[in-house]
Amino acid sequence: MKRRQFIAAAAGLPFALAAPRALSQALDELTIVYPSPGGLGYFALYAAIGEGYFAEEKLKITPRSVNGSAAAIQALLAGQAQLAHPGPGPLMAARDRGQDLVYIYNYFTRSQFNLVVPETSAFQKPADLKGKVIGVGTADGAEVAFVRSIFDAEGMKEGADYKFITVGEGGMAVAGFMQKAIDAYASDTAGAATLSLRGIKLRSLTPPRFQSYFGNGYVVTRKYLDENRGMLERFGRALVRGTKFGLDPANKAAVLKHARMGNPQQLENMPFAEALMEVYYRLTAPLDPAKGFGYNSPEAWEMWQKTLLASGDLKKPLDDLSKAYSNDLIAAWNAPK
CATH class of the missing domain: 3.40.190.10 (Periplasmic binding protein-like II)
Structure with missing residues (x-):
C-alpha cells in the first residue's frame, strides 16, 4: 500500500539472522519476502526468531526484502520464497491475472492511515x-x-x-x-x-x-498451502507467539532488540523507534480478539474489493473473492499450548 518507505530496500538482499535460543539439528527452512526491510513493523517475526519460537517448531526463517508488494509477489511466484507479505490490493490484482495466491494471515489488521x-x-x-x-x-x-x-x-x-x-x-x-x-x-x-x-x-x-481496511499479510501459493499445511501450522503458531510476546508491554526492550535484526537503521533514533512501535502495536492487534490472530474478515475483503473497483485498480470483481484468503489455519495457530 504505502509508496514511501523508511529506507530504500535492497532487492533480494537477505538479512543475517541468528536464533540465539533452542537450536535444533534438523530445521525446515522457510524464506519470506517482504516489501520493505521493516524490523519494527515485522516485530512479531523477529521476536519469534529471537525468543526461539521458530526453532522450537523446527523452522529456520530467512527474511528477504524487495521494493514493494508487487515485487514480493513476483519473487514468490518465481520460487524464490515460500511466503510473501504483500498488501491485499496487489494480491487481488495478481489473482485477477490468474495467479492462485492465498492470503493466509492478516498481520496488519487495521489501516495504517x-x-x-x-x-x-x-x-x-x-x-x-x-x-x-x-x-x-x-x-x-x-x-x-x-x-x-x-x-x-x-x-x-x-x-x-x-x-x-x-x-x-x-x-x-x-x-x-x-x-x-x-x-x-x-x-x-x-x-x-x-x-x-x-x-x-x-x-x-x-x-x-x-x-477494517487491513494492510499487508502473509501469502502463499495455493499449491504450497495444499502441500505444506503442517509446515504452515508450525510457522503460524510461532508467529502468534511472537506477536503476543511483542504486544506485552513488559517485553518492550526485548522486542526493540530483536527488531534490530531486520532493520538496525530504524533503531538509531530510539525515542522515534519507541513511538513507532506503539503505532505498530495498534496496527497488529486483532480487531476481534475472539477470532484469533491472523483472522481474515470476509466483510473487510468485500470492502477492499469495492474500493479497488471504484478506483479502477480492479476492472471487474474477482470470480470468487473467498478464494483470495483462507482462515483454515487460524484455529491451529491460536490453540493454547
Whole structure:
C-alpha cells in the first residue's frame, strides 16, 4: 500500500539472522519476502526468531526484502520464497491475472492511515470538520484517497465542504498544527509516531468500519498451502507467539532488540523507534480478539474489493473473492499450548 518507505530496500538482499535460543539439528527452512526491510513493523517475526519460537517448531526463517508488494509477489511466484507479505490490493490484482495466491494471515489488521486531530481539539467525528483544512504529506499519497473516502461516506465533498493542503510529513505536519494552518491531518504510520514524539497527542476520527481496511499479510501459493499445511501450522503458531510476546508491554526492550535484526537503521533514533512501535502495536492487534490472530474478515475483503473497483485498480470483481484468503489455519495457530 504505502509508496514511501523508511529506507530504500535492497532487492533480494537477505538479512543475517541468528536464533540465539533452542537450536535444533534438523530445521525446515522457510524464506519470506517482504516489501520493505521493516524490523519494527515485522516485530512479531523477529521476536519469534529471537525468543526461539521458530526453532522450537523446527523452522529456520530467512527474511528477504524487495521494493514493494508487487515485487514480493513476483519473487514468490518465481520460487524464490515460500511466503510473501504483500498488501491485499496487489494480491487481488495478481489473482485477477490468474495467479492462485492465498492470503493466509492478516498481520496488519487495521489501516495504517488515519484521520487525526489534536486531542485538545473540539472535533469528535469527521462531520465536525466541515469547512476545515486537512493537511496531507503529499498531494497524491495513498492516505489522501483513504481520508477522502471517509468524507465521501459523510456526504462531504472536497473543495465544497473541506480542503486538502500539502504540508509535508514529520516536523512539517507538527508545524502545521502549531501554526493552526491545518485542523486535521491524514496520517500514516510514521506520521502518527512523529506527531506523538513531538508532544502532539492525537485523537483518531477514523470511523470503525474504515479501520477494517487491513494492510499487508502473509501469502502463499495455493499449491504450497495444499502441500505444506503442517509446515504452515508450525510457522503460524510461532508467529502468534511472537506477536503476543511483542504486544506485552513488559517485553518492550526485548522486542526493540530483536527488531534490530531486520532493520538496525530504524533503531538509531530510539525515542522515534519507541513511538513507532506503539503505532505498530495498534496496527497488529486483532480487531476481534475472539477470532484469533491472523483472522481474515470476509466483510473487510468485500470492502477492499469495492474500493479497488471504484478506483479502477480492479476492472471487474474477482470470480470468487473467498478464494483470495483462507482462515483454515487460524484455529491451529491460536490453540493454547
